[in-house]
Amino acid sequence: MSLKFVGKNITRPDAIQKATGKARFLADIHLPGMLYAAILRPGYAHARIISIDTTEAETSEGVVKVVTGKGCSDKYRYGDNIRDLVPMADEKVRYMGEPLAAVIAGNPHQAKQALKKIKVEYEPLPVYTQALDALAPGAALIHEDSGSYWHLPGVGPKPGTNIANHYRLRKGDAEKGLRESDVVVEAEFKYPFGSCAALEPHGAIVWFQEDGMIEIWSSSICPFIIREEVARVYERPESDVRVHIPEVGGCFGYKSDITVEQTIAYIAGFVPGHPVKWVASRKEDFTSTLLGHGMIIRMKIGAMSDGRLMALKTTIYHSTGAYSDTGVHVSIAAAHNSTGAYEYPHCDLESILTYTNTPAVGAFRGYGHPEAQFAQERLIDILARKLKMDPFVLREKNYLGPGKVTALGERLHQTNGDLRKCSDIIKKAVFEKPKQEEDSEYYYGRGFAAVMKSPKGAPFSSKSAYVKFNTDGSVVINCGGAEVGQGLRNVVRLVAAETLKIAPERIHVYTEIDTQFSPWEWQTIGSMFTKQGGRAVMRACQKTIEQMKHTASQVLRCDVDLLEYDGEYVYLSSDPSIRVEVTKLVRGYMYENGMVVGEVVQACADARLPRYSGFDENGQGSMGVSYTFGAQAAEIRIEKSTGKITVDHFASSFDVGRVIQPQQIRGQVTGGVMMTIGAALFEEVRFDETGKCVNPYFSKYRFPTIKDAPLRQTVQMVETPGTIGPFGARGIGEHPVIGPPPAILNAIYDATGIEFFEIPVTPDKMKKALDEKAAGGNT
Amino acid sequence: MVERAYARRTMSTTISLRVNGQDERHDVEPNQTLLAFLRDTLDLTGAKEGCNEGECGACMVLVDGRAVNSCLMLAVEADGREIITIEGIGDAEHLHPLQAAFLKHTAVQCGFCTPGMIMTAIGLLAENPDPDEAAVREAMAGSLCRCTGYRQILDAIHEAAGVMRVVPAVEFGMRGPAGPSGVAPGLMAPGSAEAAAGVKVLGLPEMAP
Numbered sequence: 001m002s003l004k005f006v007g008k009n010i011t012r013p014d015a016i017q018k019a020t021g022k023a024r025f026l027a028d029i030h031l032p033g034m035l036y037a038a039i040l041r042p043g044y045a046h047a048r049i050i051s052i053d054t055t056e057a058e059t060s061e062g063v064v065k066v067v068t069g070k071g072c073s074d075k076y077r078y079g080d081n082i083r084d085l086v087p088m089a090d091e092k093v094r095y096m097g098e099p100l101a102a103v104i105a106g107n108p109h110q111a112k113q114a115l116k117k118i119k120v121e122y123e124p125l126p127v128y129t130q131a132l133d134a135l136a137p138g139a140a141l142i143h144e145d146s147g148s149y150w151h152l153p154g155v156g157p158k159p160g161t162n163i164a165n166h167y168r169l170r171k172g173d174a175e176k177g178l179r180e181s182d183v184v185v186e187a188e189f190k191y192p193f194g195s196c197a198a199l200e201p202h203g204a205i206v207w208f209q210e211d212g213m214i215e216i217w218s219s220s221i222c223p224f225i226i227r228e229e230v231a232r233v234y235e236r237p238e239s240d241v242r243v244h245i246p247e248v249g250g251c252f253g254y255k256s257d258i259t260v261e262q263t264i265a266y267i268a269g270f271v272p273g274h275p276v277k278w279v280a281s282r283k284e285d286f287t288s289t290l291l292g293h294g295m296i297i298r299m300k301i302g303a304m305s306d307g308r309l310m311a312l313k314t315t316i317y318h319s320t321g322a323y324s325d326t327g328v329h330v331s332i333a334a335a336h337n338s339t340g341a342y343e344y345p346h347c348d349l350e351s352i353l354t355y356t357n358t359p360a361v362g363a364f365r366g367y368g369h370p371e372a373q374f375a376q377e378r379l380i381d382i383l384a385r386k387l388k389m390d391p392f393v394l395r396e397k398n399y400l401g402p403g404k405v406t407a408l409g410e411r412l413h414q415t416n417g418d419l420r421k422c423s424d425i426i427k428k429a430v431f432e433k434p435k436q437e438e439d440s441e442y443y444y445g446r447g448f449a450a451v452m453k454s455p456k457g458a459p460f461s462s463k464s465a466y467v468k469f470n471t472d473g474s475v476v477i478n479c480g481g482a483e484v485g486q487g488l489r490n491v492v493r494l495v496a497a498e499t500l501k502i503a504p505e506r507i508h509v510y511t512e513i514d515t516q517f518s519p520w521e522w523q524t525i526g527s528m529f530t531k532q533g534g535r536a537v538m539r540a541c542q543k544t545i546e547q548m549k550h551t552a553s554q555v556l557r558c559d560v561d562l563l564e565y566d567g568e569y570v571y572l573s574s575d576p577s578i579r580v581e582v583t584k585l586v587r588g589y590m591y592e593n594g595m596v597v598g599e600v601v602q603a604c605a606d607a608r609l610p611r612y613s614g615f616d617e618n619g620q621g622s623m624g625v626s627y628t629f630g631a632q633a634a635e636i637r638i639e640k641s642t643g644k645i646t647v648d649h650f651a652s653s654f655d656v657g658r659v660i661q662p663q664q665i666r667g668q669v670t671g672g673v674m675m676t677i678g679a680a681l682f683e684e685v686r687f688d689e690t691g692k693c694v695n696p697y698f699s700k701y702r703f704p705t706i707k708d709a710p711l712r713q714t715v716q717m718v719e720t721p722g723t724i725g726p727f728g729a730r731g732i733g734e735h736p737v738i739g740p741p742p743a744i745l746n747a748i749y750d751a752t753g754i755e756f757f758e759i760p761v762t763p764d765k766m767k768k769a770l771d772e773k774a775a776g777g778n779t
Numbered sequence: 780m781v782e783r784a785y786a787r788r789t790m791s792t793t794i795s796l797r798v799n800g801q802d803e804r805h806d807v808e809p810n811q812t813l814l815a816f817l818r819d820t821l822d823l824t825g826a827k828e829g830c831n832e833g834e835c836g837a838c839m840v841l842v843d844g845r846a847v848n849s850c851l852m853l854a855v856e857a858d859g860r861e862i863i864t865i866e867g868i869g870d871a872e873h874l875h876p877l878q879a880a881f882l883k884h885t886a887v888q889c890g891f892c893t894p895g896m897i898m899t900a901i902g903l904l905a906e907n908p909d910p911d912e913a914a915v916r917e918a919m920a921g922s923l924c925r926c927t928g929y930r931q932i933l934d935a936i937h938e939a940a941g942v943m944r945v946v947p948a949v950e951f952g953m954r955g956p957a958g959p960s961g962v963a964p965g966l967m968a969p970g971s972a973e974a975a976a977g978v979k980v981l982g983l984p985e986m987a988p
Contacts, residue, residue, distance in 0.1 A: 018890025021825020021865030249891025485889025670928030
């Protein structure tokens, strides 16, 4: 296939606005009559509210209204999967970042000043910051009434416990598989809480208007979920809720679902007629939006002495925080993707999603894959050592590929990509040369991880596109996909340019989502936009071509299937001189006498994953046989005197089917790798025993700076076309974050012989382990 | 019906300063940061608030030629100073070499850190026109980016530094008041030799053939 625009480094359309400081983010929006909210957070992570005294705050300078959550839980319940979420604490608080009261004032400073004057009395309750504590017999219940919560069929809380959801997948007979295995290895791994920590903090504006409309602006990736949830709760038609998404300054997962909008809507409901704006402080962005991960993973692998993998048993204890809704599917995805890139004939994979007194856990780039495959890829290396087998030989024997069956029961095909090719590329890039020998200052090591990514969606997770031709032949495209920096607008533009055979400069791609105008999209998650959104764009473009051909067939008086389209003309294939210009077709064709035939050239189309389904009684189902595979490896250096770990070279290869824009795909990979080099070496959102977050600042939640960027990142794509995405493309957004932690920890073993089972491996932990090893201790 | 409340202007101070080549005179509150002043009073929203603690660099502007976290400086402290923000260094027609290089290398993803990154880099290159990679890493360490992995930003700064050394006539981002051409400070005059040289050396991002 010869492509003119797809695969070229064509500049993304939003770059110039962003580089000149003109791109408009949520905090940049100002509306007439706007008021500002500040939110009070409780002094306890789990407590009954005895009283809230707002008298003094009400008379504070500039204050318009002081709001509490009293009585709100009867009327306002949110949740896509489990309706356990309230917009403001009512009767009890369940985590320290929870909204407890709010002040609405003329400016943000006045609102914050007044917060200090609110007095609250509590009756403290036991606090649990880890799933295993909340699961202990006799633990106090975080949700006493969880049995009464609405939930989707197939998921839901276990009343009388702190279990929010229990998922279990069975393939074959894992017990038997383990019994018959020659070798069994097992270990417990920890992937701690992390924050997506986008540079732009979360925020929202909500405005209850005179005509009954509720207008919302949010730094979110789910305008349609916000619209549907707010409409349901406020008993309005969905068409009366209008949600705008301006530029989003990074997401990485935590601006998905409904996370802060329900609270700002609740607050704004007290001052109808006024838009109410709230933007999280950096501290609130850590403590009062969504966190990620928080998993303990117990994993057991059985294998034959020749290296055939037989059985996998995974048990995941997932701390979901005070509200579970957004954690439900992360937890399920972690379990069924814990096989990683390998075929296991026998699986028993379960996850126990548990309420804890911490901020709610939701989507974080990777969505369960990084956590579970961290365990899988560490344990595969350990198994190889036990089998005295080259880890590459062990992996290659068991890679998923054509004819192999995933844990979910899906049989794979050539069109799912070539994992072996990716693996070979990385082997060559990192492991072909001899390993660098330890010197007086450093240990050196190399580690590998294979990666599998399934999409995580829902059966109705469509994406759609609207394509409109203008009279000059230029084109406008509107989609519901949220641009968060990943560059999907350029994907839309390049796919459309290629399909419509017109220059990308002639195609304008939407700069804002507005549910009043934008075509419907479930939400922009799961690395699915290029594949599904791109497919929707192609389908809509093809419809417009058909419309033009149809009109041209009347004008040129011939069968429609004899016509061709080249971007400028529709012409007769047997005689291209018989033709009509596209510009003469876009509003229908006008004859000299003024009569017009044919329809206006504009079309809408959607796309979803084929045969995507829910789970059966064994926890199996279909992901639309839509997987992506890859391989990653790290070359590291460990400073002997300090324990400091430096990643000198990181290599990644994914079979993405088709590269749409090389620089952008490279940016997704280098950024994703950097993000989880951070997870492997520094990042952890920590809570003390009272449930207080001890590091909600950039200076204390250390994520990688430019100083931590590897000297070299190798990024090499394999292009085995898939069958769903445009020109064979698959997703890439989340994939690069999966491999770095296991690859780096495997490299630490390679360098020092020390096994780590949890991240982050900070210099202190590394130094302590080195000292213990030197002293002859076990690690 | 809501009774709209307004701030009482207590103890406000008048400051005079020059912002992007324009003389400005405004009343400011004693606790107002330079960042809030630029964003709320002057409507220059290119500088972003990522943390309000001086820990992310998204609010970086030039104060008398040096890159400063504007969230850590009070507006009253800017009295008598010269401020340059992202809005003052280039526009679509006349991109600053750093802006052009960020585009060329796709060093822009979500774009929230981009204005601060570029202003930090201008500050660096003013002090050290030919930094090696270690010097760039050191100088840029206070400017966080969660999207790119930084490689593209390093490449863009390196390339722009090369352009700016070739075109020494233009003190990008730190020019005095607008000249008779009406060009804002830091901009390359349209059609100027400097602009032509900059574009030629840098090369523009690839556009469709």
